[in-house]
Amino acid sequence: MNWRTVALKTAFCLGVVVGLVLLAPRAKAQEDATATTRESNASIVQQLSFQDSEDFEDARRGFVATLPDATIRSADGRVIWSLKDYEFLKDKAPPTVNPSLWRVARLNLNHGLFKVTDRIYQIRGFDISNMDIIEGDTGLIVIDSLVSAEVARAGMELYYQHRPRKPVAAVIYTHSHVDHYGGVKGVVSEDEVRSGKVTVLAPEGFLEEAVSENVFAGNAMGRRAIYMFGILLPKGERGQVDSGLGKTTSVGTVTLIPPTDLVKKTGETRTIDGVEMTFQMAPRTEAPAEFLIHFPQLRALCAAEDATHTLHNLYTLRGAQVRDAKSWWKALNESVVLFGGKTDVVFAQHHWPKWGQKKVLDYLKQQRDLYKYIHDQSLRLMNHGYTMLEVAEMVKLPRSLDREWYNRGYYGSVNHDAKAVYQRYLGWYDSNPANLHSLPPEEAAKKYVEFMGGPAAVISRARESFNKGEYRWVAQVMNHVVFADPENREARELQAAALEQLGYQAENPTWRNEYLMGAHELRHGVPRAIAMRVDSRDTLRAMTVELLLDYLGIRLNGPRAEGKTITMNWSFTDTGETYAVTLENAALTYTAGIQLPVADAIITFRRATLDRVLVGETTLDKEIEAGSIRIQGDRRKLAELLSLLDSFEPMFNIVTP
Numbered sequence: 001m002n003w004r005t006v007a008l009k010t011a012f013c014l015g016v017v018v019g020l021v022l023l024a025p026r027a028k029a030q031e032d033a034t035a036t037t038r039e040s041n042a043s044i045v046q047q048l049s050f051q052d053s054e055d056f057e058d059a060r061r062g063f064v065a066t067l068p069d070a071t072i073r074s075a076d077g078r079v080i081w082s083l084k085d086y087e088f089l090k091d092k093a094p095p096t097v098n099p100s101l102w103r104v105a106r107l108n109l110n111h112g113l114f115k116v117t118d119r120i121y122q123i124r125g126f127d128i129s130n131m132d133i134i135e136g137d138t139g140l141i142v143i144d145s146l147v148s149a150e151v152a153r154a155g156m157e158l159y160y161q162h163r164p165r166k167p168v169a170a171v172i173y174t175h176s177h178v179d180h181y182g183g184v185k186g187v188v189s190e191d192e193v194r195s196g197k198v199t200v201l202a203p204e205g206f207l208e209e210a211v212s213e214n215v216f217a218g219n220a221m222g223r224r225a226i227y228m229f230g231i232l233l234p235k236g237e238r239g240q241v242d243s244g245l246g247k248t249t250s251v252g253t254v255t256l257i258p259p260t261d262l263v264k265k266t267g268e269t270r271t272i273d274g275v276e277m278t279f280q281m282a283p284r285t286e287a288p289a290e291f292l293i294h295f296p297q298l299r300a301l302c303a304a305e306d307a308t309h310t311l312h313n314l315y316t317l318r319g320a321q322v323r324d325a326k327s328w329w330k331a332l333n334e335s336v337v338l339f340g341g342k343t344d345v346v347f348a349q350h351h352w353p354k355w356g357q358k359k360v361l362d363y364l365k366q367q368r369d370l371y372k373y374i375h376d377q378s379l380r381l382m383n384h385g386y387t388m389l390e391v392a393e394m395v396k397l398p399r400s401l402d403r404e405w406y407n408r409g410y411y412g413s414v415n416h417d418a419k420a421v422y423q424r425y426l427g428w429y430d431s432n433p434a435n436l437h438s439l440p441p442e443e444a445a446k447k448y449v450e451f452m453g454g455p456a457a458v459i460s461r462a463r464e465s466f467n468k469g470e471y472r473w474v475a476q477v478m479n480h481v482v483f484a485d486p487e488n489r490e491a492r493e494l495q496a497a498a499l500e501q502l503g504y505q506a507e508n509p510t511w512r513n514e515y516l517m518g519a520h521e522l523r524h525g526v527p528r529a530i531a532m533r534v535d536s537r538d539t540l541r542a543m544t545v546e547l548l549l550d551y552l553g554i555r556l557n558g559p560r561a562e563g564k565t566i567t568m569n570w571s572f573t574d575t576g577e578t579y580a581v582t583l584e585n586a587a588l589t590y591t592a593g594i595q596l597p598v599a600d601a602i603i604t605f606r607r608a609t610l611d612r613v614l615v616g617e618t619t620l621d622k623e624i625e626a627g628s629i630r631i632q633g634d635r636r637k638l639a640e641l642l643s644l645l646d647s648f649e650p651m652f653n654i655v656t657p
Helices: 003-023 035-047 054-060 099-107 149-162 190-194 206-212 218-229 325-342 357-383 388-394 414-426 441-451 455-467 471-484 489-505 509-524 537-542 545-555 607-614 620-626 636-643
Strands: 063-065 079-081 112-117 120-124 131-135 140-143 168-172 199-203 261-263 269-272 275-281 291-295 300-302 345-347 566-572 578-584 587-592 601-605 630-633
Touching (some): 035 489, 054 099, 063 149, 099 509, 112 345, 120 345, 275 325, 325 414, 345 357, 388 414, 455 471, 471 489, 566 636, 620 636
Parallel strands (some): 168 199, 199 261, 566 601
Antiparallel strands (some): 131 140
16 A cells, blocks of 8 residues: 555544634523532542642653643644643632543643653653653654644644654654654654664554554545544633643644655564563554563563553544554553563653552553453353443442553543444444334434424423433434424524533533533534645545545445446556546446457546546646547547535534435
8 A cells, every 4th residue: 555645644633623613603502500510520629639649759750841731833834733722721620621631631730851760751741642752872753743743843843842862763653643753753764764874663564554544534524523532612711621641732734754664573573772572462452553562671661552541442532443442451461461460650642650569450451351351241241132332331340440540431431432332343233123214314304203202392391401411312302303304493503502511510521522512502503614635636645546435436426426337447557556446336447557459438648637636626638639638539538437426515514314
């Protein structure tokens, strides 16, 4: 796979988000916390050990220096990252924020350069993720590089202001998510890697997995990510306060340099610039391609993203394939066995480290048991015949796990992780035939509302439920009214009010963001913002031909293509690649390296020319006239195929039909 595909297809999701961050209007929440919400949040203070200050001490431990407000700008002055808008996070949680969420939001405000242990430093709070800097004999080893080149560069400059200016000898990607490699060109240049001066090390499968999660559903994931991260919400006591793993993501330049060395199995070692490393493979855990790194000389373990100060996602709310809790607990158990007796500090690519051999062991074991418990108890209940929704309500952590701050649901939650286990093993269907072929939401909503006596009756009953604090039910039943009659302002306002209170009560920041974004759009509609194109010329140019053809197949409007047959031979003069491309049975298929003996058209062109046509920079007729595209046979066939492609609206409706 072409590595450029990975870099720009990551932006496939991020591009929509970035454009909206810059241009979307903001609006304030409309309501204060109700008495029910105040009581719910006040009860949290009695349930958890808020007097425990160890995390605050650890999050500040080893502090060296930082930038004011952690504000980082691009070359043209645009703000790429800043924590200034989070100044509202003071000592005491307001009634509109769950106190446990408020606590982790304050912890995630710590930012700057920190010393982890001898020769290991960490940049924290310059992005949603961390960047580690290991001091070798003559150079530096950088582990992960944040989301954007601008923030990674600022982190390196902060380090150099306080430590010797050694060259970077190696970059390590712990896993295949963009917040761990996107800023690499702020650390090293591609020329430095190409010349052999810098090694880039990653787990086997890194490139393939970095692209595969976001390629085909990128437009949908991008829209959903706006809800999950609360990107359009104002930052404040009634808005976005955190994202669990960090505050939010930077909005700079996403880059990638392909690995020059791959680790393929547990136990492999490397010594780079005098620093010894032992690798533990952890595929199918937090990422499909991931490894942990032990530094025997330094008695330190980099846990990548498999052990952080939160219950992590087995399913991410923006949408993705579910993760394997069984692989996850086994990976952490292997870490305990391999490195538990040889480790005095564990640090991860989010949050702050844990020091002391006993504390490290307890931490790894607790997190191991966390995923094991959710996996096993979900399956136990499934085998008793309970459905996904029932399982999610029934699984509760034992007190020994639940009381630990680092097991709280700040990114994943017990509820939606239990659903993920169900989905992984049994899928979407609960085996009840009534749910096998349910009516779609809009059609069902109209019938629900009719059966319940009409909108006015439903709203009246729902107000009674709201006054009782039954916000989950109000949100659910008002959703039917809104889908039956999207213009019903009274229903929209009541559902928004219920979602708002659910957001104020939520311990999990991504749940809070989801609820408050829903309330925002019910009140104000879908934001009218200019979004970046996910199929920009740069993105298309970066794709392999096969990935491009896969994407065109997804854009093909099947009903419009029904009954049409098109056969073509494509030849690219710049790459030497050939493809047989066929539209038949409303499916676009292709075969690399062959030419059909009989075809409607034989097309010869450069990839760049095709890309320019697809993004509308030029037209097919102009390029044929100029000789850039040569067609033997029926020249209308390529135009016909392109006319059958859909364009995707990045800001589709979610809380309304």
